[in-house]
Amino acid sequence: xxxxxxxxxxxxxxxxxxxxxxxxxxxxxxxxxxxxxxxxxxxxxxxxxxxxxxxxxxxxxxxxxxxxxxxxxxxxxxxxxxxxxxxxxxxxxxxxxxxxxxxxxxxxxxxxxxxxxxxxxxxxxxxxxxxxxxxxxxxxxxxxxxxxxxxxxxxxxxxxxxxxxxxxxxxxxxxxxxxxxxxxxxxxxxxxxxxxxxxxxxxxxxxxxxxxxxxxxxxxxxxxxxxxxxxxxxxxxxxxxxxxxxxxxxxxxxxxxxxxxxxxxxxxxxxxxxxxxxxxxxxxxxxxxxxxxxxxxxxxxxxx
Amino acid sequence: xxxxxxxxxxxxxxxxxxxxxxxxxxxxxxxxxxxxxxxxxxxxxxxxxxxxxxxxxxxxxxxxxxxxxxxxxxxxxxxxxxxxxxxxxxxxxxxxxxxxxxxxxxxxxxxxxxxxxxxxxxxxxxxxxxxxxxxxxxxxxxxxxxxxxxxxxxxxxxxxxxxxxxxxxxxxxxxxxxxxxxxxxxxxxxxxxxxxxxxxxxxxxxxxxxxxxxxxxxxxxxxxxxxxxxxxxxxxxxxxxxxxxxxxxxxxxxxxxxxxxxxxxxxxxxxxxxxxxxxxxxxxxxxxxxxxxxxxxxxxxxxxxxxxxxxxxxxxxxxxxxxxxxxxxxxxxxxxxxxxxxxxxxxxxxxxxxxxxxxxxxxxxxxxxxxxxxxxxxxxxxxxxxxxxxxxxxxxxxxxxxxxxxxxxxxxxxxxxxxxxxxxxxxxx
Numbered sequence: 239x240x241x242x243x244x245x246x247x248x249x250x251x252x253x254x255x256x257x258x259x260x261x262x263x264x265x266x267x268x269x270x271x272x273x274x275x276x277x278x279x280x281x282x283x284x285x286x287x288x289x290x291x292x293x294x295x296x297x298x299x300x301x302x303x304x305x306x307x308x309x310x311x312x313x314x315x316x317x318x319x320x321x322x323x324x325x326x327x328x329x330x331x332x333x334x335x336x337x338x339x340x341x342x343x344x345x346x347x348x349x350x351x352x353x354x355x356x357x358x359x360x361x362x363x364x365x366x367x368x369x370x371x372x373x374x375x376x377x378x379x380x381x382x383x384x385x386x387x388x389x390x391x392x393x394x395x396x397x398x399x400x401x402x403x404x405x406x407x408x409x410x411x412x413x414x415x416x417x418x419x420x421x422x423x424x425x426x427x428x429x430x431x432x433x434x435x436x437x438x439x440x441x442x443x444x445x446x447x448x449x450x451x452x453x454x455x456x457x458x459x460x461x462x463x464x465x466x467x468x469x470x471x472x473x474x475x476x477x478x479x480x481x482x483x484x485x486x487x488x489x490x491x492x493x494x495x496x497x498x499x500x501x502x503x504x505x506x507x508x509x510x511x512x513x514x515x516x517x518x519x520x521x522x523x524x525x526x527x528x529x530x531x532x533x534x535x536x537x538x539x540x541x542x
Numbered sequence: 543x544x545x546x547x548x549x550x551x552x553x554x555x556x557x558x559x560x561x562x563x564x565x566x567x568x569x570x571x572x573x574x575x576x577x578x579x580x581x582x583x584x585x586x587x588x589x590x591x592x593x594x595x596x597x598x599x600x601x602x603x604x605x606x607x608x609x610x611x612x613x614x615x616x617x618x619x620x621x622x623x624x625x626x627x628x629x630x631x632x633x634x635x636x637x638x639x640x641x642x643x644x645x646x647x648x649x650x651x652x653x654x655x656x657x658x659x660x661x662x663x664x665x666x667x668x669x670x671x672x673x674x675x676x677x678x679x680x681x682x683x684x685x686x687x688x689x690x691x692x693x694x695x696x697x698x699x700x701x702x703x704x705x706x707x708x709x710x711x712x713x714x715x716x717x718x719x720x721x722x723x724x725x726x727x728x729x730x731x732x733x734x735x736x737x738x739x740x741x742x743x744x745x746x747x748x749x750x751x752x753x754x755x756x757x758x759x760x761x762x763x764x765x766x767x768x769x770x771x772x773x774x775x776x777x778x779x780x781x782x783x784x785x786x787x788x789x790x791x792x793x794x795x796x797x798x799x800x801x802x803x804x805x806x807x808x809x810x811x812x813x814x815x816x817x818x819x820x821x822x823x824x825x826x827x828x829x830x831x832x833x834x835x836x837x838x839x840x841x842x843x844x845x846x847x848x849x850x851x852x853x854x855x856x857x858x859x860x861x862x863x864x865x866x867x868x869x870x871x872x873x874x875x876x877x878x879x880x881x882x883x884x885x886x887x888x889x890x891x892x893x894x895x896x897x898x899x900x901x902x903x904x905x906x907x908x909x910x911x912x913x914x915x916x917x918x919x920x921x922x923x924x925x926x927x928x929x930x931x932x933x934x935x936x937x938x939x940x941x942x943x944x945x946x947x948x949x950x951x952x953x954x955x956x957x958x959x960x961x962x963x964x965x966x967x968x969x970x971x
Contacts, residue, residue, distance in 0.1 A: 294933070295625050296650045313962045316941055381788045382796050401734065401791020403948055486734050490790045490944040506932040508625045509967070 282521070289514035296508070306515035317516070320493035323407055324523070327414070327494070328475040335415035336471050339422025344452065346423070347430040361424050363417040372484025375413040376400065403491025410492060414481050418474060422467055429463035430456070465535045472531060476524045495520040576865030578609045579873055580858075582627065582636035584620035589818075593890035600885045601876050608869050628652040632855035634870045640673040640849035641924035642760065643932060644683050648676035654854035654861065655680045659871055663878045665899035669922045673849055683851045684874040687883060687893040689813040690912050691741045691846040691925075692830035699804050700829070707831035709842075711749075711777070714834040718784035721807040730806035731785035732797035733947055736940035739789065740926035741846060742781075742810045743943060747774045748844040749836035753921035756844070760930040762968040766961040775946060775953045777836065782950055789947050795819055812848070813912055814892035828908055832915060845919035848928055849896060852877055931967065938963045 255263070292302045310317050342360060346353045363371065378385045379399035387396040400406045433456055441451040457464075479496040482488040488497030495516055502513030581598070585591050591614060598610040613633055620627070624638070628647060638644055647653050653676070660671070660681040674683035693714075699705070703724060708714040718728035733739035748756045751770045758764050759771065786792065786806060798819035800806040809816070816828050832842045852874055860866040876882055880899030887895055888904070894912050895902075902913055916922065927935040942960050946953075 296629060296652070309966050313966055315945075315959050315963075380796075381791045382800065395787065398788035398791045401788045401948075403790070406791075486790070487736060489736060489941055490948065501937055502933075505622045505936050506624055509933050509937065 285514045285517050285521070288511055289518045291511045293510045294508045295510050299511075302511065306512045309512065310515050310519070314498075316489075316493045316498055319491075320495045320498050321519075321523075323493055324476055324478070324495050324520075326407065327411060327478050328472065328527070330411045331415060331418050331471050331475045332468075335418045336422050336467060338415075339419040339467075340426050342419065343423045343426035343430060347427060357423075357427070360420045362420065364420045364424065366417065368414065368417065368478075368480035369484045371413050371417050372410075372481040375410060375481070376485060378413075379409050400485055401490070406485070406491045410482055410485060414478060418471070421470070425463055425467055425470075426460070429460045433459050461535075461539065465532070468531055468535065469528060472527045473524070476520065476527065495523070576863055577607055577869055578611055579635060579866070579870050580611045580613060580633035580860065581852075581873075582620070582633035582855075583612050583614045584617045584637050586614055586616045586620075589892070590890050593886045593888070596889055597877070597882055597886045601873060601882070605872070605876070608872070610873065628855055629857060632858050634854065634858045634860050634866065635852050635873060636855055637850060638683070638853050639924065639928045640683050640685060640851060641928045642930055643924070643928040644674075644853065645676045646932065648678070648680075648682045652856050653682045654856050654867075655682065656684065656854060656871065656874060657681045659684065659874055659878070662875065665880055665897035666878075667898070667917075669919070670849065670896055673922065673924065674851070683849075683853050684878050685849045685851040685896040686877060687886065687895055688847045688849040688916065688922075689893045690915050691745070691810065691812045691848075692832055692912075692915065693808050693834075694801065694811050694816045694828060694830045695808045696801065696804060697827050697829040699807065705807070708834050709831075711834050711836045715780070715784070718781070718807075722784065726804075727786045727800065727806040728784040728808060729781065729786065730797040730801045730809035731789040732792040732794050733789045733944055734791055734793045736936075736944065737925075737927055738794045738797070738811070739943050739947060740935075740939070741812070742778065743774065744846050744923060744926050744929075745810065745833040746777050746836065747771075748846075748921075748923060749833060749840055749842070750774055750777060751837070752840040753844040753923060756923065757929070760926065762930070762934070762964055766957045766964060771957055772953055775950075775956065778946070779950045779953070782947075790944050813894070813908075817892035817908075825906070825908075830908075830911070830915075843920035844923055845916055845921075846923045846925060847916050847919070848925045849922075850893075851896075934964060934967045938967060 288299070289306055290301060290303060291299050292306070293299045342356075346357050350356070366374075376384070381387065381396050381398040381401060384399065386399065387393065398405070399409045437455055437459065438451055441455045446454065477496055478494055479488075479500070482492040482494055482497060483500070486492055488494055488501070499513050499517045499520065502509045502516065583591075583594060585594050594612070598612060602609060615623075620637075624647075627636075629652065638647075644653070657680045660674070663684075666674075666685065670685050671681070674681050674685055676682050695705075695707075700707070705717060705720070706713075708717050721728040731739070744756065747759065750773055751759075755764065755770060759766070759768075764771075786797070786800065789797075794811065794815055795818070797806070797809055798811060798816045801809045801816060802820050802824065810833065817825065820828055832845070835842050854861060854867075854870055854874070861870060878897065880895065880897040880901065883895035883897055883900045884904075887893060887900070887909075891906055891909060894905070894909050894916065898917075902910060905913065923929060926939060930939075938960060942956060946956055
């Protein structure tokens, strides 16, 4: 009796890939791989290649070497502010908005009164696209007709929240953080629900205070959520675009690398080679942050 | 520009980079019944959209069974995608602007030569023909209407306070000074969208240095570090204390609004701008005077009056069919008549017809004054972003002018910046 199944198993092993299996494999693996190459790697490599050329989107593609990069670093007044703003954005979301979201999650998780109300209110902005958040920000911050100046009675010489290049980036980051905080909060809330209450009880019995329990016990168990939130924060801040574009097309104090790419490539301008060079810079910066972060986190995971 | 249209643009852009073969493969073959003309429209605002619909309906009614199928796209989106639109699958006829911005595409071979149409066109001035002509001497555009720029104000405000329209820069400054004393913002000022302040730059430049200089500056032939350009910025800086502060955070709608609310005394805008922000009952209160004279040598010769019109897209598959081409050209011929312009302007009185055969008896006094202004002009300019390369105006000039507005003192740094970038942009070809 036992012989037959064994032989069957053996046969099955030797014939692991039937023609049909192979076809299924080819379709299930092949199509995503092809798509990945076509819509992710293709354009990425094309951007890198195009960044060394001059092309207006119509005529011939001409090789210009590193000229685009030289122009970018030396002759493009918007480039350095944009790079700075991207880093500022990252710092703001990473050091202010994300921790704030975590704090809110912890407070709500502990069950303050009306926690369901807070939860839905704070989560509300997440369903809005950043472009919509940008329009809302304009209603609030507009100099002549905005709600903020009306509320604080700033009418003599009103503050130009969105037109003053020293101020507007902060206002816009605030609006972006409004949305980001809710996003982070919901992720952490989900994570906190999964923390085993007995761990906290054990810590309490061992005499750990609230803060100690949180930082020594809860936060480390949230490690997977931390990784997700970290990556989301980095990606969200480096690809920030919609909100500044909605406010003033990302000019006059709101420059971001993503906007410069769009201005040069999508617009009527069509400086595709030059725009690609900016895109490559953005790609390198993003990869730098994401890879470093992931390597750190994964290494930490192993060492734990 | 909506996020979706932007994404579409991005997707098409990425496609154009990665999959050009695929894109061309999905173009439709030549076809059509030869009677249906597709028309790409950037008139997404309700008033012009309806006015164009009226005009096309009138064309259909009088034509021999021809149909116009209009594809309307949001104004800014249309503009920003024009490059790929014209190279991909454009409509047969599309709306666009005169001047350099048209010549650019003519040079790239994306427009149909309609010189034969022009031989039959009547009622267009030489200046109009020049603005419809490409660098190769052939015509590509059928002009439809234009809207002059000037210094707008409210008649009643000027009458109440006894203000006189100034003729020279000194009188202009004196008037502004008086308004300031009267607790008004003398000049409503805006540049959030990046283009409205260009009109002021153009006028100061043309009044100071003349149209020919302005033209060669826009063509990249004169250095921006030239003394004459600095002079333009110096004059502008003299006017800035009279301009509403916070211009970079204000849209043209808000600026026109403060003019309407009598918070500001004057505004350098185009004809449709105050018109769109004044309620119906106050339309008759809008008035303007030409931008004041700066250098007597050039007086008030030049008028900034952007021309919009219709063109044929070379890449339209339909137009390879002779019958369709004939239909499309027929449509342009009809649109070039004064009558066609009358139908449009009946529902959109914020522009004026280009044809001198158009019926101006129904015009409002403001429109009549605008006709006078344009017909008296020795030169007609097309606005900075239509008189120069699109990549230069959008990536270099918009940020430069905004920077000047927020920090007007560093003119040297500004013009050096512009000149360095101009060299790289104009060297791109």
